[in-house]
Amino acid sequence: xxxxxxxxxxxxxxxxxxxxxxxxxxxxxxxxxxxxxxxxxxxxxxxxxxxxxxxxxxxxxxxxxxxxxxxxxxxxxxxxxxxxxxxxxxxxxxxxxxxxxxxxxxxxxxxxxxxxxxxxxxxxxxxxxxxxxxxxxxxxxxxxxxxxxxxxxxxxxxxxxxxxxxxxxxxxxxxxxxxxxxxxxxxxxxxxxxxxxxxxxxxxxxxxxxxxxxxxxxxxxxxxxxxxxxxxxxxxxxxxxxxxxxxxxxxxxxxxxxxxxxxxxxxxxxxxxxxxxxxxxxxxxxxxxxxxxxxxxxxxxxxxxxxxxxxxxxxxxxxxxxxxxxxxxxxxxxxxxxxxxxxxxxxxxxxxxxxxxxxxxxxxxxxxxxxxxxxxxxxxxxxxxxxxxxxxxxxxxxxxxxxxxxxx
Numbered sequence: 001x002x003x004x005x006x007x008x009x010x011x012x013x014x015x016x017x018x019x020x021x022x023x024x025x026x027x028x029x030x031x032x033x034x035x036x037x038x039x040x041x042x043x044x045x046x047x048x049x050x051x052x053x054x055x056x057x058x059x060x061x062x063x064x065x066x067x068x069x070x071x072x073x074x075x076x077x078x079x080x081x082x083x084x085x086x087x088x089x090x091x092x093x094x095x096x097x098x099x100x101x102x103x104x105x106x107x108x109x110x111x112x113x114x115x116x117x118x119x120x121x122x123x124x125x126x127x128x129x130x131x132x133x134x135x136x137x138x139x140x141x142x143x144x145x146x147x148x149x150x151x152x153x154x155x156x157x158x159x160x161x162x163x164x165x166x167x168x169x170x171x172x173x174x175x176x177x178x179x180x181x182x183x184x185x186x187x188x189x190x191x192x193x194x195x196x197x198x199x200x201x202x203x204x205x206x207x208x209x210x211x212x213x214x215x216x217x218x219x220x221x222x223x224x225x226x227x228x229x230x231x232x233x234x235x236x237x238x239x240x241x242x243x244x245x246x247x248x249x250x251x252x253x254x255x256x257x258x259x260x261x262x263x264x265x266x267x268x269x270x271x272x273x274x275x276x277x278x279x280x281x282x283x284x285x286x287x288x289x290x291x292x293x294x295x296x297x298x299x300x301x302x303x304x305x306x307x308x309x310x311x312x313x314x315x316x317x318x319x320x321x322x323x324x325x326x327x328x329x330x331x332x333x334x335x336x337x338x339x340x341x342x343x344x345x346x347x348x349x350x351x352x353x354x355x356x357x358x359x360x361x362x363x364x365x366x367x368x369x370x371x372x373x374x375x376x377x378x379x380x381x382x383x384x385x386x387x388x389x390x391x392x393x394x395x396x397x398x399x400x401x402x403x404x405x406x407x408x
Contacts, residue, residue, distance in 0.1 A: 001118075002096055003046040006088050007034055007105030008054030008079040016368030016386045016403060017221050017326060022056040024105055025063060027309055028224055029231035030254060030272040030290055032063060036231055037103055038070055040114040046101050047072045050092055054079045084190030089172070090180040097174060104168035108227040110213030114169070120209040121171035124148075127200060128207045130169035132215040140165035140217075141194055143208070150206040153194050167215055176200065221366040221384075222349070222358050224324055228307055229288045235270040247280065256293065274310070292327070304339075306364070323364035326371065332393065334376040339364035347382040350400040358382060368403065 011023030018026070024034035034051075041049060049072050053060050057078050067074030077091050089102060101118060103109070113130070121128050129150060131143055137160045144152040144161060153166065179199040186192045200206055214230045216223060237252040241259030251269030255261065259273050262280030271285050274293035279285070283297045286304035291297060295308055298315035305322050312329040314320060320331070321339035339362045341347060347363040348355045366384045374393030379385070386403030395407055 001046050001048070001098065001100060003041040003049045003101045003103070004052070004089070004092055004096070005034065005037055005041075005049065005103050005105050006052045006085065007060065008052045008057075008082070008088065009106065010055040013219055014221050016384065017224075017324060017366065018055075019387045019403065020327070020369050022059055023218075024053075024060055026224060027290065027292060027307060028108075028227045029235075030274065033218065033224075033227070034060070034064075034105060035070070036108070037105065038064070038067075038072060038074075040109055040111045041101060041103070042070070042072050043111040044101070044115040044118045046118065049074045050077055050095060051075075052077050052079055052088055052091065052105075054082070082190075084186070084188075085193035086180045086183050086191035086196040089193065089196075090177060090191070093177040093180075099171060099173050102170045102172050106218045107168040108214075108216045108218060108230055109167075109169060109211065110230070113211040113213035113215065116212060117169055117171060117209050120207070124205075124207045126205055126207050127173050127176065128171040128209050129197070130167040130211050131164050131208050132167040132211045133163045134165055135163065137163045137165050139219075145208045148208050150197070150201060150208055153197060155192075155194055164210075167211055168217070169211075175204070179203075220349075220351075220358070221324055222360060222363050224307055225288075225305060225322060225360075225363075228290055229305070232270040232272065232288055232290070235272070237269075241273070241275075241277075244280075251287070305362075309369075321364050322360070322362040323367065325365070325367045326369035326387065328369055329367055329371045330373070332373050332375040332377060335373045335379070336377075337364040337379045338381045341381055349382045349384060 007024040011018035014023050025032040117130050142154045142160045143164050179196045182199050183191050183196045216226050235252045239255045240257045241255040243261040244263045246263040247261045247265040249267050253269045254272045256275035258276040260278050264282035265280035267285040268287050272290045276294045278296045282299050284302040288305040289303050291308045292310035294311050296313040300317045301314050302319045306320050307324045309327040314331045316333035318331050318335045320337045347358045349358050363382050365379045368387030370388045371385050373391040376394045377391045378396045380398035383398050384400040388404045390406050392408030
């Protein structure tokens with residue numbers, strides 16, 4: 001059985017994190033986002049994979065190669081023109097002649113969920129759509145199902161009939177390609193997979209499988225924090241570096257090669273620290289924190305529920321909570337990131353000039369690559385800082401800051 005992962009999107013909604021890094025390579029729980037989906041497919045017995053790539057495709061090819069290092073076989077298809085999900089799936093028509101597993105590249109599924117979907121297909125022997133439930137289904141395709149079969153699909157309804165949605169994972173039979181060839185362009189100028197499924201439903205059943213594990217659609221940068229939390233829940237403890245006997249570790253942590261955790265540091269797992277890092281002395285890492293490779297987290301620094309990417313330094317007397325920090329950033333001594341509104345309400349983020357609810361009570365900063373802050377800089381809740389920005393000492397910043405800004 002073959003597996004197909006759709007990972008060609010430019011990730012515009014994930015800016016500034018995707019200014020230099022393609023979305024599939026953004027780090028979550030110590031690995032590129034896409035690597036978790038590949039591992040889930042492998043665990044389900046699907047090892048012959050096709051990756052649909054587009055934006056910065058070469059970087060994805062360089063990372064995964066032919067897949068041998070990851071215990072799978074990988075070939076690539078490049079989508080140069082974005083013409084919708086049905087078009088994307090149809091691009092592998094000549095490469096697939098039997099049932100195949102198809103995953104959207106921007107959803108997080110547990111390994112158990114992927115395995116359950118494959119096993120359900122073995123039972124029903126037909127097209128299967130994975131379903132999940134969300135609090136607000138208005139952004140998704142809402143599914144009306146009866147006796148394990150899809151009866152209707154309503155895209156982004158104003159008043160949803162239920163909170164059951166299409167989870168972006170399918171087991172598909174080759175007949176899907178015939179339905180794609182019959183699919184007409186939508187008013188958006190795209191070939192919509194919803195229209196394709198409605199063609200399939202006129203000829204045969206489209207079965208449903210409700211996912212049992214956690215699920216998240218990584219649509220915005222702050223969604224990485226929830227994905228990180230989910231994927232770190234089953235972390236296996238592994239220490240390949242040096243942890244001082246005077247450091248304290250509570251729970252499961254993973255420490256990379258060449259990393260040193262210095263005296264007085266206090267780490268509460270699950271937490272991941274990459275290769276060649278220096279932690280401490282007297283640093284405090286709280287649960288669901290993921291530190292990349294070649295980072296320095298220095299004296300009296302506290303990091304909580306955050307993703308810190310490669311080559312970034314938070315050297316002295318700083319606090320970072322519920323944040324995503326890009327590569328090659330440097331936070332001056334005493335930099336503080338606020339992550340909780342005084343009234344405790346949902347954190348708002350300015351997107352395209354409009355306030356947007358983050359869905360989170362706690363959210364610090366989304367910081368692009370190569371950002372530098374001066375000493376005692378203060379960053380307000382829900383701030384987005386574009387890549388290459390410099391923030392002077394003692395400065396207070398909030399809102400959305402354009403790439404390359406100079407704020408003093």
